[in-house]
Amino acid sequence: MSVPARTVVRISVTPVKGFALIHPDEVELTLDGVVGDRRFLLVDADGKRLRSSLTAWPIVVSGEYDAAAERLRLRFPDGAAVEESALGAGPVRTWDLHGGDVARGRVVEGDWNDRLSALAGHDVRLVRPETTHGLRDAPVTVVSRASVERLERQAGGPVDARRFRMLFDLEGAPSTRRTPGTAAACASVTPCCVSVGRCRGVRRRRATRIRGTATSTRCG
Numbered sequence: 001m002s003v004p005a006r007t008v009v010r011i012s013v014t015p016v017k018g019f020a021l022i023h024p025d026e027v028e029l030t031l032d033g034v035v036g037d038r039r040f041l042l043v044d045a046d047g048k049r050l051r052s053s054l055t056a057w058p059i060v061v062s063g064e065y066d067a068a069a070e071r072l073r074l075r076f077p078d079g080a081a082v083e084e085s086a087l088g089a090g091p092v093r094t095w096d097l098h099g100g101d102v103a104r105g106r107v108v109e110g111d112w113n114d115r116l117s118a119l120a121g122h123d124v125r126l127v128r129p130e131t132t133h134g135l136r137d138a139p140v141t142v143v144s145r146a147s148v149e150r151l152e153r154q155a156g157g158p159v160d161a162r163r164f165r166m167l168f169d170l171e172g173a174p175s176t177r178r179t180p181g182t183a184a185a186c187a188s189v190t191p192c193c194v195s196v197g198r199c200r201g202v203r204r205r206r207a208t209r210i211r212g213t214a215t216s217t218r219c220g
Contacts, residue, residue, distance in 0.1 A: 009145065010169035012162060013037040015065035015072065016126065018050060018058035021162060032132050033139035034167065036065045039132060040072070040086075040108065041095075042116065045123040048096040052165070057119050074112045076119075084110040088128040095127055097135070105129035141166040144173035 012021040017038045027034040042050040042058060052058065060077040065086060072086035088106025095103050107113075108126045116124040129135060143166040152159045161169050 006173050007171040008168050009171045010161070012165065012167060012169070015063040016040045016042065016058070016061070016074075018042060018052035018055060020059055020062040021165065022062065022064075029140070031139065033136055036067045037167070038136065039065060039067075039128065041103075041127050041129065041135075043095055043125050043127050044120075046096070047093070049098060050120075050124065051098060055120075058116075061116070061119070072108070072110075074115075076115055080115070082110060082112045082115065084108075084112070086128065092130065095129070103129040103135060140168065142168045142170050142173070144170045144175060146173060146175035150175045 011024055011027055011034075013024065013027060013034055013036070014021050015036055015038070017040070027037070029035075040063075042055075044050060050058065062075045064073045064075075065071075066073075067086075070086045071083060073081060073083040075081045086108060089109045090106055092104050092106055095105060097103055105127050108128050110126070113125050116126065143161055143164050145161070148159055148161045
């Protein structure tokens with residue numbers, strides 16, 4: 001049975017968890033997710049990760065990460081930009097993520113730490129985990145335009161799909177009963193290159209259990 005084509009209409013990534021989203025035309029998708037996406041995180045003075053669901057201020061900061069050159073550039077709301085090495089320094093230590101989960105990594109030293117702390121009103125450090133494997137709920141998250149349109153009808157007004165911070169916005173995927181962004185995930189990933197306007201070989205995979213707002217997709 002043929003499956004209707006799903007079209008990627010927007011890609012949303014950010015090098016630092018909680019920062020403003022950027023929307024590239026193309027990304028490299030690996031088994032651990034998009035290369036460079038959510039590569040860094042913020043922690044407080046106690047070594048606990050600042051969760052975007054509980055901490056709103058990081059959204060005003062944007063970042064650009066050059067994985068090949070290992071350079072990170074952060075732009076702040078006052079227009080100032082800080083660019084420095086993206087490599088962590090100092091000893092490796094364990095950081096508290098949430099729910100008992102931990103990650104090993106290093107602080108990424110730079111002038112951005114003082115600026116981030118000033119925005120937060122308390123000590124904040126930028127951390128580079130040793131690996132991104134296991135740091136995300138799923139390597140790929142998706143939201144269908146049909147689900148967002150359903151929510152708009154229920155809410156009686158416009159809804160910006162970017163608020164759900166999903167990796168891919170899909171056109172052509174059906175709506176589901178769940179609210180967009182509630183554990184939407186693609187459980188099976190094959191490395192590929194995904195561009196706005198196409199996802200090479202997108203198809204349903206019957207054996208995969210999918211939660212959330214879009215059908216199972218696999219880029220072959």
